[in-house]
Amino acid sequence: MAGHSQFKNIMHRKGAQDAKRAKQFAKVIREITVAAREGMPDPAMNPRLRAAVLAAREVNMPKDTVERAIKKASGAGGGEDYVEVRYEGYGPAGVAVIVEGLTDNRNRTASDVRAAFSKHGGSLGETNSVSFMFQRLGVVTYPLDVATEDEMLEAGIEAGADNVETTAEGHEVTCPVDSFFAVRDALETRFGEPASAKLDWRPETVVTLDEEKARSVLKLVDVLEENDDVQAVYANFDLPDDVAEALSA
Template sequence: MDFLMAGHSQFKNIMHRKGAQDARRARQFAKLIREITVSAKTGLPDPAANPRLRAACAAARQANMPRDTIERAIKKAAGGAGGDDYVEVRYEGYGPSGIAIIVEALTDNRNRTASDVRAAFSKHGGALGETNSVAFMFDRIGLIRYPTAAASADDMLEAAIEAGADDVQSTDEGHEIICAVENFFAVRDAMEQKFGEPEAAKLDWRPTTTTPLDEEAARSVMKLIDALEESDDVQSVYANFEIPDDVMQALSA
């Protein structure tokens, strides 16, 4: 009987985990569709002529979004159907252990989003700050990522510099090309012509310094970040912490 119960609870865990993964995937798709909608409305509804839309479509493909879902979202945005008028907003604040956090959102209701974000901060030991209260601790950059197999570190560096990038960091995990925001689309297109579609290409907030967290602090900070990411309006969350390997292992145990 005990064995059956254990098996049953494990099955429940698997189902729960699958349910959580499905929910996360649905949330990710919703966020990507929102970005596609905004990109298609702020420029031409043609990825070839709209760099931001091209980036949004590439991100959607990376997340295995079906092509017809992507095309439907572009068509809908181009037709101006529905009340999907989103504005871009940014929130800044501090999490547990004084961690600096930047939250980017696309919203059709600023009051709802502000109140969701404020509630997440206060419930999880953080505090929402004024605009620019933490942004000075981050650099705004363009980031393009390729897998290690795409090219040797030397070839990647040479191509990136030629394309107008500022730096390349090559590790066992892959190549990260860093460039100025204003050069992002040009660098990405040049790299794509040479090495194919990147694994990821986006504008990023990169912390200038990071704070290592112990297990307890890491759990608190991750709870806040999870709560923020659960909001449909929140597109991205950036923070200036790092989790040492031993703490990461303890967290995932």
């Protein structure tokens, strides 16, 4: 019976991974759709679409799936019409939360997000009720082996970046939102395609959580991220090492 249980556990885990992958694909396809309709269907001529294609590669989306999504979005009247939405509120322990989404039904998405906050110990606020506690940045990352720390720092400064940080995980270049595409393109010309390139919300201050509060906050984040209309969730919490270890056990 132990073998059977182990097999079921593996199958369950694989099923969960497949479901997560499908959800990631769906979210990236929405971004590709919006980006392709907003500008040219050629990634080389459309910075937002180029970023979306890079996001597709990050989640290992097949090239033909990306091409089909661009083609469908570029067709006259084809597919759904998505609009960008943003929600802000507070989760458990006073953690500030920003939710970004793409939806074809604002009422449905707003209702779902509000219900998630209410059910999991939070409250949805007005627009800009918590975003002042975050900084909006462009973030470009590269693997460690593409350049030395000095080379990346020099390239970042020349490109107009605000900061370059090199750690064991790799190089991270941050810049103002309005210069994001210029910085990314300058770095790409010098070092090739980045590992990731996106706009991000970075908290100015963080709330340190114990294990109980962390579980509550992470449950809210998980529920929000499960929503098909939600593209990304940002929150200003920090987990001490012992809490992170307890949660991953």
